[in-house]
Amino acid sequence: MPDIRVTVDGVRYDDQVEARRLLVHHLRRLGKVGTPVGCDTSNCGACTVLMDGVSVKSCTVLAVQADGSRISTVEGMAADGAWHPLQTAFHRRHALQCGYCTPGMLMAASDLLQDNPDPTEAEVREGLEGNLCRCTGYANIVAAVLDAAAEMRADGPAAAQAPAGRTPVGGGAA
């Protein structure tokens, strides 16, 4: 079985995996169950994580393809116990109903905002086109992302870089 080394939310994990294992299943076996399996058809985006800083659907990446990469999940979003501006905005704007799509929405939104810190509403909708909310709560999700973008711009570029640019934390082997 192939050996892979993946850094997840700042912690390095060395494992032997079956070649057929999907990244989302690997993350969940590592205990990173904040990333759900959604549709399992590459459509819904619930399993979106950042891989080397950009969004990917972790059901559509083999774990072996992630060898050597740096993964950011929703579990690494809050820094030192403080929520990320996107998380705060989702809470304030009631941008979740059942919550199943939320981890993917947050990760896709963080990818969008690091690429485009000042998106229009249309650009937010386009940036989230790969993420489905079965409760159809899109209006509040879009409003929350626009809110977070404004807050992150006001807080300066450091906030806009999180979480992808944050210094890895945690006690994994260096």
Place this chain on the structure above:
Amino acid sequence: MIPAPFDHVRPDSLGAAVAALAADEDAKALAGGQSLVPLLRFRLAAPSTVVDLSGVDGLRGVADDGDALRIGALTTHHEVARDPLVAEHCALLAMAARTVADPAVRHRGTLGGSLAHADPAADLPAAALALGAEMEVEGPDGARTVPAPEFFADYLTTALEPGEVLAAVRVPKLTGWGFHYEKFTRTAQAWAVVGVAAAVRREDGAVAEARVGLANMAPVPVRAGEAERACGGAAGAEDLRAAGALAQGAGSPPSDLNGGADYRRHLAGVLAGRALARAAGMEAVQA
């Protein structure tokens, strides 16, 4: 679903990749995996070996190669969409790449992977065909170049022989031409019901030459030759919409849950007119 078991190899050279593919007739090449991983997961594909091309140097990036651009097969849709050389010389490819699926898929999906997968509803094959692209193929018997019309052989089938790998795509520079990709989908991130890739060369305010590539109007991407020929001398959007309407006659469109063949023919005519008028700068493009 969990894919069926397979062996995974990650060769570090093109030669080793070709050898690995040639050694197992049930082997499959893996680029970004945005088509292959879903097929593995649905168990529509169950290769015995997956040959992961990500370890091969030199398969990624856009290079200026005289009268053409040479785009490595592993260049992602995201990279094609933002590349300055592509924007300058063959922006049609970037326009089509920007419409593929969604941002997460575009981060992983590759130009070569999309062309080699050859889905009839895919956007990039139609754009590659309209641009006159050539495929640089590496195989057990050496390298060869395959023009786009010969590369797309049938439904999900290309001219790639067992053991061959698509290494790069040569796209002739059409500097100064106008381009537009028009795609009709049922929902966001969906496949094209019909897609139209249009390229137009203008002279003295009129159209001198036009090319139209159609997605999902046949088992392979096709050119709308009749529409292309009718564009000559067109001086306004109305002329181009009339010329584009002739795209209805192209191909042999399928009937499926997204639309019947007649509906696709109607769409092709309307979308080709729109794409041509927008490529020629004779009709405003909606944001």
